[in-house]
Amino acid sequence: xxxxxxFGQYYPVDSFVHRTDPRTKLLFLIAYIVALFCCKTGWxxxxxxxxxxxxxLLAKLPLKLVVRSVRGVVFLLVFTGILNLFFYxxxxxxxxxxxxxxxxxxxxFYTIYLMSRLFLLVMSSAVLTLTTTPIALTDGLxxxxxxxxxxxxxxxxxxxxxxxxxxxxPTLMDETERIINAQKARGADxxxxxxxxxxxxxxxxxxxxxxxxFRRAEELGDAMDARCYSGSSIRTKYKKLRFTYRDVxxxxxxxxxxxxxxxxxxxxxxxxxxxxxxxxxxxxxxxAV
Amino acid sequence: xxMQETESVAVRFENVKFKYDQNSRxxxxxxxxxxxxxxxxxxxxxxGSGKSTTARLINGLLEATSxxxxxxxxxxxxxxxxxxxxxxxxxxxxxPDNQMVSSIVEDDVAFGPENIGVPREEIGERIEWALSVxxxxxxxxxxxxxxxxxxxxxxxIAGVLAIKPKILILDESTAMLDPKGRKEIMxxxxxxxxxEKMTVIMITxxxxxxxxxxxxxxxxxxxxxxxxxxxxxxxNSELLETYNLSLPGIGYICKQLQKNGxxxxxxxxxxxxxxxIASLLQEES
Numbered sequence: 001x002x003x004x005x006x007f008g009q010y011y012p013v014d015s016f017v018h019r020t021d022p023r024t025k026l027l028f029l030i031a032y033i034v035a036l037f038c039c040k041t042g043w044x045x046x047x048x049x050x051x052x053x054x055x056x057l058l059a060k061l062p063l064k065l066v067v068r069s070v071r072g073v074v075f076l077l078v079f080t081g082i083l084n085l086f087f088y089x090x091x092x093x094x095x096x097x098x099x100x101x102x103x104x105x106x107x108x109f110y111t112i113y114l115m116s117r118l119f120l121l122v123m124s125s126a127v128l129t130l131t132t133t134p135i136a137l138t139d140g141l142x143x144x145x146x147x148x149x150x151x152x153x154x155x156x157x158x159x160x161x162x163x164x165x166x167x168x169x170p171t172l173m174d175e176t177e178r179i180i181n182a183q184k185a186r187g188a189d190x191x192x193x194x195x196x197x198x199x200x201x202x203x204x205x206x207x208x209x210x211x212x213x214f215r216r217a218e219e220l221g222d223a224m225d226a227r228c229y230s231g232s233s234i235r236t237k238y239k240k241l242r243f244t245y246r247d248v249x250x251x252x253x254x255x256x257x258x259x260x261x262x263x264x265x266x267x268x269x270x271x272x273x274x275x276x277x278x279x280x281x282x283x284x285x286x287x288a289v
Numbered sequence: 290x291x292m293q294e295t296e297s298v299a300v301r302f303e304n305v306k307f308k309y310d311q312n313s314r315x316x317x318x319x320x321x322x323x324x325x326x327x328x329x330x331x332x333x334x335x336x337g338s339g340k341s342t343t344a345r346l347i348n349g350l351l352e353a354t355s356x357x358x359x360x361x362x363x364x365x366x367x368x369x370x371x372x373x374x375x376x377x378x379x380x381x382x383x384x385p386d387n388q389m390v391s392s393i394v395e396d397d398v399a400f401g402p403e404n405i406g407v408p409r410e411e412i413g414e415r416i417e418w419a420l421s422v423x424x425x426x427x428x429x430x431x432x433x434x435x436x437x438x439x440x441x442x443x444x445x446i447a448g449v450l451a452i453k454p455k456i457l458i459l460d461e462s463t464a465m466l467d468p469k470g471r472k473e474i475m476x477x478x479x480x481x482x483x484x485e486k487m488t489v490i491m492i493t494x495x496x497x498x499x500x501x502x503x504x505x506x507x508x509x510x511x512x513x514x515x516x517x518x519x520x521x522x523x524x525n526s527e528l529l530e531t532y533n534l535s536l537p538g539i540g541y542i543c544k545q546l547q548k549n550g551x552x553x554x555x556x557x558x559x560x561x562x563x564x565x566i567a568s569l570l571q572e573e574s
Contacts, residue, residue, distance in 0.1 A: 135392055160390070167392045170434040216387045222350055223388035223445075226380040227401040228372065228452060234406035238399035238413070 009069070011130045016246060017059035018131045022140030024247040029128050031254050035261045036117050036124075041268030044261040045116050051257045052124055059131050069126030070119055077118050085111045138162045143241055157231065164220070172213060179208050298362075299456050299488040300324040300347055300378070305356035307342055316342045318511040319356075326455070329482045329489045331499035331519065334508035335533035340492045343508070344460040347490070348378045361455070376405055378456040379449035383464050385433075385441035394420075394436075394444055395429045401452040412451075419447035422485070423477050439470025446477060456488040457481060463493065475501065496523070496537040500557055507532060523557055 017025075032048070039045050056066055070077070088111070090104025097103075132140075142159035149155050180190070183204050190201045264271070301323040308315045317339045324330050332340050345351040346358055349371045360378050363370040379401075382388050391397040398419055402412045420426045423443040433441055442462055449457065459478065463471040475498060481487045491502060499505050505522045507515035509532040515522050523529070526536050526544060536544065536557075543556045546566075553569055556562040 135396070163392070163396075164390055167389060167433075170432075171386050216384075219382060219384060219387035220390070222345075223380075223382055224390065224400075225350055226348055226375060226382075227448060228375045228404040229400070230372070230404065236403050236406050236409060236412070238403055238409055238416075239396065240409065 009126070009129055010133050011061055011065060013060045015058060015060040015131070017055060017127075019244075020131075020246045020250055021241055021243055022132050022136040023144050023241060024243070024250050025128055025132055026137070026140050026144060028250055028254055029124060031258065032124050033121060035258050036120055038265065039117070039261050041264045041272075042113075043268045043271060044264040045113065045120075047257065047260045047264065048120055049116065051253070052120055052127070054253075055124075055127055059127060061127065061130055065130065066123050066126055069130075070122050073118075073122055077115060077122075080118070081111050081115045084114055134166050135163060138166070139239060139241060156235070168213075168216070171216075172209065175212055176205065176209055179205050297326050298323050299326045299328070299360065300490065301357075301359045302343075302346075303357040303359075305346065305358055306354045307339075307346060307351065308354055315354075315511050317346070317353075320508075320511070320513055321356075322506060322513060322516065324456075324488060324490060326488055327482075327486045329479075329501070329503045330491070331502035331505045332490065332492045332508060333494065333496070333499045333505060333534060335494075337510070338508040338532075339511040340508055341460050344380055344458050344490070344492055347456075347458060348375050348380055350380075372405075376452060377454050378458060379452055379454035380458045380460055381442070381445050381449055381462045383461045385438060385445045385465070388445045388448070389433050389441070392432050392434065394425070394431050394433060397433065397444060398448050398451050401448055405452060415451045415453070416447075419450040422450060422481065423447045424473075437470060438466045439473040442466060442470065442474055443477060446474070450481075454487075456490065459489070459491045459493070461492055461494065463495065463498065471495070471498075496535060496540075500537050507534070520557060524555060 032051070035044075036048055039048060056063060085103060085107050086101045088104060088107030089102070090106030092104070094102040094104050095108075129137075138159050141162075142155055145153070145155045145158075184190070188201065188204060190198065193201070302320050305317055305320045306315055307317040316337075320339070320343070332343060334340050342351065346353055347360060347365070349365050352366060358365040360374045363374055365371070365374050389397045390400050395416055398416045399412050402415050407415065416429070417426070420429060423446050425440065425443050425447060428436065428440065428444070433444060436444065445462075446457075457478070459474075463474050466474065478489055478491065479501060482489045489502075491498065493499055500519045500523070502519055504517065505515075505519040506513055507522060507529070514532060515525065515528070523536055523540050526540070529536065535541065539559050539562050540555070540557045543553065543562055543565075546553060551566075551569065553562075553565040556565055
């Protein structure tokens with residue numbers, strides 16, 4: 001099922017989120033990332049996580065699948081986290097001091113923040129690609145970038161290039177497989193030897209692939225010319241994206257989330273204090289009993 | 290009189306010469322022919338005979354070195370006519386994989402109409418119509434990557450049809466297909482020619498396909514060497530051989546039977562050959 005790669009990691013189920021306009025989803029993701037980075041309190045972070053969880057449930061995505069998307073960057077995230085933990089200089093006494101490593105209380109908090117921020121960031125991007133086909137994403141991007149046409153930015157051309165690239169991924173994958181088989185049939189060895197040997201073995205695959213890609217591009221150009229492509233202004237567009245009630249819901253959802261994050265930013269400390277007070281009072285109550 | 294003639298002639302070549310670059314030989318050397326509206330013409334010839342060059346000259350992908358090419362009376366060399374010419378003459382190429390721009394069938398068929406500025410609602414109707422003509426309606430939302438060669442090529446035809454051209458040019462469009470795919474394409478092409486009265490120019494190296502045309506033009510080294518009804522063309526088997534062309538399968542079998550002493554007439558169609566053999570056997574018994 002190599003051909004499925006063309007659809008990225010798209011998870012094909014029918015859900016509220018899948019049917020939401022790709023433009024909304026793109027804007028939603030941008031807003032969500034902004035919210036993540038503006039967030040200064042644990043409350044806000046929890047709210048963001050809750051928001052993402054709601055979207056994942058609405059999208060009928062298996063939680064495992066979303067978490068798995070982090071796998072690729074997990075090393076990077078942990079590495080960043082450890083560096084932060086070791087080198088963050090807080091106020092007051094360090095909890096642990098060993099040679100050049102000093103761990104502060106603030107450092108621990110900050111690291112937890114940073115890690116959850118990055119994890120949520122990666123996972124939210126994954127939700128976008130899991131619920132949206134690449135072609136829908138391209139359409140969405142084209143539509144969102146339309147205003148740039150006024151400053152002569154080639155929006156349509158860019159979108160066409162992207163959609164053609166997507167279209168040719170499975171074709172070129174098949175081609176690669178054919179070339180590999182052809183080279184193997186002539187005794188090429190891709191599986192043994194050290195790293196340099198293996199990299200060198202890729203060259204006889206890459207060169208035919210490149211040549212074939214150019215040949216294909218030329219033929220495609222002719223075929224596009226023959227089908228009256230001129231990139232001119234009379235061009236119409238068949239597929240039109242439409243906002244529905246889903247998009248209105250999504251915007252409200254985002255608005256609530258953002259408001260929540262900013263409210264927590266301003267009043268989170270007070271809320272925490274209140275909680276601590278409440279907790280102490282509760283303990284006191286039990287203590288009295 | 291003159292006016293009427295230009296109306297009924299779809300494509301006309303007048304003393305057309307073409308070479309790919311200054312130093313090479315002429316790919317087309319003084320070629321003149323015309324295709325009537327509604328006609329089904331097959332262009333055959335050995336590799337390098339100039340068949341594909343002819344197709345590309347018709348809709349202005351290549352420009353003739355000298356001579357004149359007109360499509361429905363419009364001069365192709367005039368850049369102002371190019372758009373109109375391409376609208377009225379659509380080409381389907383050899384490799385279906387290299388003619389598609391989108392990973393969704395519907396979007397790919399829409400590409401042509403979008404380019405010529407057809408309003409949105411009408412594009413939907415055209416997609417519907419084009420896909421039904423090639424019998425691919427069920428695949429409207431599929432990805433071309435999952436289709437067979439014959440199906441992909443039918444989508445490519447639909448993509449050209451959606452522009453509503455008057456002339457359909459097939460540039461070896463069946464060359465990369467298996468027998469089943471070839472038959473699918475031929476059925477569609479014949480239907481378009483008979484039912485939609487579409488002018489068809491088919492470039493092929495399958496003699497069986499050339500046999501289905503109204504007229505066959507044989508090219509050799511850039512020149513037209515034979516022209517006429519396919520039945521007449523394939524009578525000259527010795528001559529065809531000198532142009533590196535063979536007879537259709539049935540014609541070849543027939544020739545071999547004659548060589549072995551069977552007294553039958555020249556045949557090109559299976560039914561014809563069967564009849565000949567049957568009557569011969571009856572006579573003997």
